[in-house]
Amino acid sequence: xxxxxxxxxxxxxxxxxxxxxxxxxxxxxxxxxxxxxxxxxxxxxxxxxxxxxxxxxxxxxxxxxxxxxxxxxxxxxxxxxxxxxxxxxxxxxxxxxxxxxxxxxxxxxxxxxxxxxxxxxxxxxxxxxxxxxxxxxxxxxxxxx
Amino acid sequence: xxxxxxxxxxxxxxxxxxxxxxxxxxxxxxxxxxxxxxxxxxxxxxxxxxxxxxxxxxxxxxxxxxxxxxxxxxxxxxxxxxxxxxxxxxxxxxxxxxxxxxxxxxxxxxxxxxxxxxxxxxxxxxxxxxxxxxxxxxxxxxxxx
DNA sequence: GCAAACCCTGTAGTTACTATAGGGTCAAGA
DNA sequence: TCTTGACCCTATAGTAACTACAGGGTTTGC
Ligand SMILES: [Zn+2]
Ligand SMILES: [Zn+2]
Ligand SMILES: [Zn+2]
Ligand SMILES: [Zn+2]
Numbered sequence: 437x438x439x440x441x442x443x444x445x446x447x448x449x450x451x452x453x454x455x456x457x458x459x460x461x462x463x464x465x466x467x468x469x470x471x472x473x474x475x476x477x478x479x480x481x482x483x484x485x486x487x488x489x490x491x492x493x494x495x496x497x498x499x500x501x502x503x504x505x506x507x508x509x510x511x512x513x514x515x516x517x518x519x520x521x522x523x524x525x526x527x528x529x530x531x532x533x534x535x536x537x538x539x540x541x542x543x544x545x546x547x548x549x550x551x552x553x554x555x556x557x558x559x560x561x562x563x564x565x566x567x568x569x570x571x572x573x574x575x576x577x578x579x580x581x
Numbered sequence: 582x583x584x585x586x587x588x589x590x591x592x593x594x595x596x597x598x599x600x601x602x603x604x605x606x607x608x609x610x611x612x613x614x615x616x617x618x619x620x621x622x623x624x625x626x627x628x629x630x631x632x633x634x635x636x637x638x639x640x641x642x643x644x645x646x647x648x649x650x651x652x653x654x655x656x657x658x659x660x661x662x663x664x665x666x667x668x669x670x671x672x673x674x675x676x677x678x679x680x681x682x683x684x685x686x687x688x689x690x691x692x693x694x695x696x697x698x699x700x701x702x703x704x705x706x707x708x709x710x711x712x713x714x715x716x717x718x719x720x721x722x723x724x725x726x
Numbered sequence: 727g728c729a730a731a732c733c734c735t736g737t738a739g740t741t742a743c744t745a746t747a748g749g750g751t752c753a754a755g756a
Numbered sequence: 757t758c759t760t761g762a763c764c765c766t767a768t769a770g771t772a773a774c775t776a777c778a779g780g781g782t783t784t785g786c
Contacts, residue, residue, distance in 0.1 A: 438763080438764075439763095439764075440762090440763065440764080448743095449743085449744075450763095450764085451743075451744065451745080452742085452743065452744085454765095454766095455742075455743060455744090459742090468751095468764095470750075470751055470752085470764080470765090471750085471751090471764080471765060471766095472751080472752095472763090472764055472765080473764085473765090481713045481714050482713070484712070484713040484714075484715070485709060485710065485712075485713035488709060488712045488713060488718065488721075489709065490742090491721070492683065492686060492687060492690070492720065493683055495741080495742090496741080496742070502706070502709065505700050505706055506706060506709070506710060509699075509700055509701035509706075510699070510700045510701060511699045511700070511701060512699060512700050513697055513698070513699060513700070514694060514697075514698060514699060514700045514702075514703035514705070514706070515697075516700075517694065517700065517703055517705050517706060518691070518694055518705070521687060521690065521691045521694075521705060522691070524687055525684060525687045525688065525691060528680050528683055528684045528687065529684060531680055532677055532680045532681060532684065535673050535676055535677045535680070536677060538637065538638055538673055539670060539673045539674060539677065541637060542637060542666060542669055542670045542673065543670065545637070545666065546663070546666045546667070546670060549659060549662065549663055549666075552658055552659075552660075553658070553659060554654075554655070554656045554657060554658060554659060555650050555654055555655045555656070555657050555658070555659045555661075555662065556654035556655060556656060557659075558659035558662055560659070560662050560663070560666060561647070561650055561651060561654075561659070561662060564630060564633060564634065564647065564651070565630065565651060567629070567630075567633045568626045568627070568629040568630035568633060569626050569629075570629070573633065575637065576633075576636070583732080583733075584732095584733075585731090585732065585733080594774085594775080595733085596774075596775065596776080597773085597774065597775085599734095599735095600773075600774060600775090604773090613733095613782095615733080615734090615781075615782055615783085616733080616734060616735095616781085616782090617732085617733055617734080617782080617783095618733085618734090635773090640772080640773090641772080641773070642772095
């Protein structure tokens, strides 16, 4: 199949596939006489592997390592794979915590403007200005995030 | 004060300040005869304003709009400011939801490797491989994220 | 008169793509 | 046969918000 069909079946853009090839995540396929890329079933599976990992928000560097394990399955213990997953989970966990603090801070700030009024008089802007001149802001009352 | 002191007091790097100047978020300050930037108190306050907004994860584009309101307070209603905050809050909210789904998916995948074994035999890698060949993965059992 | 600690500009790198520009190829219809 | 449209190719630049040089000049103190 050519790159367009692989892209459709893999649920991504053809540019993305060329990018993965440049980055060494997908092997360079055979070419037709006119230079078109020719893909086979294994390419689709490897692309699906990559896209699935991406849907888990893994970095291309991490995916590269998993692809390597996938292509050269070794008798070594799988500690590396576990560590990779654990790091990913912990990163996500921290991001969630940080975003939850952030949302609370934004809600507090948002609450400073409850009635309709002018920009010059807006409690949100006033809070931000106060914080800038060192007055201590409403949103970061419990220590900066 | 020179850029280094402003950076220390503003809690960021001197490069960041030059970047803000290039981006039009901070006004170009006066220069000494030898070309060094000379900052005054108002610059520090504007930098603090920007950094505070950044700590709320606002985009530089949004901050630029707030800085404009701050510098030219108008008699117009503050709907824009409210909309900006609301959009920010909703964005964060969606990110949290998406990351929570993600964490669940990663935990499910992680649970496929409970005992120590070899890479060739690892349940995590096997799950990822199965998903790539269309078998339906453990992690996205409840529909893709 | 020299070294350390500043400062300057300009450019390139980061992540995972996305979007052009400027071409070549191929199959089908007029 | 010519042309139209859908496909493909490479190479380059753009995204967000910085960060990190390279390769200089300046200022301060000893
Ligand atoms: Zn208001
Ligand atoms: Zn605050
Ligand atoms: Zn395992
Ligand atoms: Zn899955």
